[in-house]
Amino acid sequence: xxxxxxxxxxxxxxxxxxxxxxxxxxxxVLFADACSYQVVPRENADAGLPAALIFCDTRxxxxxxxxxxxxxxxxxxxxxxxxxxxxRITGDGAGEIGVETxxxxxxxxxxxxxxxxxTGLYRDRLVTVGGTLKIRDKLVLLDTFAVPSLLAxxx
Amino acid sequence: xxxxxxxxxxxxxxxxxxxxxxxxxxxxVLFADACSYQVVPRENADAGLPAALIFCDTRxxxxxxxxxxxxxxxxxxxxxxxxxxxxRITGDGAGEIGVETxxxxxxxxxxxxxxxxxTGLYRDRLVTVGGTLKIRDKLVLLDTFAVPSLLAxxx
Amino acid sequence: xxxxxxxxxxxxxxxxxxxxxxxxxxxxVLFADACSYQVVPRENADAGLPAALIFCDTRxxxxxxxxxxxxxxxxxxxxxxxxxxxxRITGDGAGEIGVETxxxxxxxxxxxxxxxxxTGLYRDRLVTVGGTLKIRDKLVLLDTFAVPSLLAxxx
Numbered sequence: 001x002x003x004x005x006x007x008x009x010x011x012x013x014x015x016x017x018x019x020x021x022x023x024x025x026x027x028x029v030l031f032a033d034a035c036s037y038q039v040v041p042r043e044n045a046d047a048g049l050p051a052a053l054i055f056c057d058t059r060x061x062x063x064x065x066x067x068x069x070x071x072x073x074x075x076x077x078x079x080x081x082x083x084x085x086x087x088r089i090t091g092d093g094a095g096e097i098g099v100e101t102x103x104x105x106x107x108x109x110x111x112x113x114x115x116x117x118x119t120g121l122y123r124d125r126l127v128t129v130g131g132t133l134k135i136r137d138k139l140v141l142l143d144t145f146a147v148p149s150l151l152a153x154x155x
Numbered sequence: 156x157x158x159x160x161x162x163x164x165x166x167x168x169x170x171x172x173x174x175x176x177x178x179x180x181x182x183x184v185l186f187a188d189a190c191s192y193q194v195v196p197r198e199n200a201d202a203g204l205p206a207a208l209i210f211c212d213t214r215x216x217x218x219x220x221x222x223x224x225x226x227x228x229x230x231x232x233x234x235x236x237x238x239x240x241x242x243r244i245t246g247d248g249a250g251e252i253g254v255e256t257x258x259x260x261x262x263x264x265x266x267x268x269x270x271x272x273x274t275g276l277y278r279d280r281l282v283t284v285g286g287t288l289k290i291r292d293k294l295v296l297l298d299t300f301a302v303p304s305l306l307a308x309x310x
Numbered sequence: 311x312x313x314x315x316x317x318x319x320x321x322x323x324x325x326x327x328x329x330x331x332x333x334x335x336x337x338x339v340l341f342a343d344a345c346s347y348q349v350v351p352r353e354n355a356d357a358g359l360p361a362a363l364i365f366c367d368t369r370x371x372x373x374x375x376x377x378x379x380x381x382x383x384x385x386x387x388x389x390x391x392x393x394x395x396x397x398r399i400t401g402d403g404a405g406e407i408g409v410e411t412x413x414x415x416x417x418x419x420x421x422x423x424x425x426x427x428x429t430g431l432y433r434d435r436l437v438t439v440g441g442t443l444k445i446r447d448k449l450v451l452l453d454t455f456a457v458p459s460l461l462a463x464x465x
Binding site for chain 1: 414
């Protein structure tokens with residue numbers, strides 16, 4: 001029996017695993033056809049400022065962004081590791097589930113050094129499409145406005 | 156269907172989320188009326204030494220502590236991010252549930268630098284009050300005795 | 311009601327907790343009689359290179375390794391803290407469950423400084439033995455080939 005909660009856990013685990021394996025095309029499949037993906041510094045979000053580090057308000061824009069990253073990352077300079085915490089279900093209704101989940105991303109460079117890259121909070125709106133839970137809107141609230149290196153891969 | 160395990164997950168997720176959002180009054184509501192909150196270096200706990208970094212043995216003391224922190228933190232110097240691992244249910248009986256959960260706290264300062272602040276283990280005694288799971292006793296076992304900065308916010 | 315998923319969560323939580331408490335004999339009990347435990351840099355695994363940092367292909371070898379570590383660690387030089395993420399169930403059949411789980415390990419030294427030690431992915435094959443879920447094969451994919459200090463304790 002797969003409950004809604006299990007499906008939320010599975011989606012989050014899959015989300016991190018696909019990014020860490022650099023399987024960006026499979027990662028895109030986790031999003032609904034109509035979707036958005038944004039990375040916003042927490043400070044800006046708290047202050048109601050709209051300035052996003054990444055702003056993809058349609059799936060086409062998100063796909064373009066990912067293709068560009070894959071092109072830019074041919075000389076793969078680091079690997080990622082996502083650690084995603086326990087989700088907090090913030091709302092459930094009108095066919096949507098609101099979920100907030102803390103995360104940390106660690107990066108390992110070509111010299112083999114692993115560092116904390118970023119921490120933050122995922123604020124997701126999830127929908128069920130054809131029996132599968134998908135991401136409709138993902139807001140990545142980054143704890144820092146000073147990203148220590150280029151956002152070369154999605155968070 | 157919300158099972159006991161789901162309620163434990165929810166309580167832990169809520170615990171971290173409310174601290175990270177600096178919603179300390181809401182965080183207090185997660186504790187039972189009769190409660191305790193302690194922060195003890197792991198070394199001291201292993202050696203049977205009682206020396207706690209923070210020792211609140213009643214709810215009134217915990218509330219006082221939180222009010223003092225809120226006063227002291229008006230010039231907010233950092234933001235927190237809790238990453239809380241999978242809980243281990245250590246006992247269940249006499250209306251109480253024992254739970255142990257590893258955690259890491261990351262802090263971001265005003266320059267936007269995010270650092271590992273502390274790691275440790277939550278050792279909780281949970282009780283059900285009016286149908287809601289609450290924290291009766293929380294022992295925060297800190298991995299270090301050398302806290303890298305003042306404990307300005309609860310762990 | 312303890313579902314398979316709960317038993318997977320419990321096994322992972324127990325795995326980290328027993329290592330962090332340095333209860334290595336109890337940790338061994340989490341493995342099936344016929345078992346393997348390997349630590350392999352992710353790079354090597356991706357390239358199909360067999361070079362493992364630790365390679366225990368029988369329980370006897372794993373037990374020997376643990377006894378040697380306990381001997382070597384009498385002057386306990388650090389404590390560990392495992393943070394284990396949400397598991398991703400990758401397969402289920404023929405009496406085995408495949409699970410992949412991201413992890414981070416933090417170490418605290420005798421001066422009380424806590425540092426990120428390593429991140430990576432557990433790739434587990436789990437089996438049920440006498441009603442209890444056990445680890446048949448554990449592959450620890452380390453994100454780095456450059457382990458910052460000796461692998462004095464299992465990951």
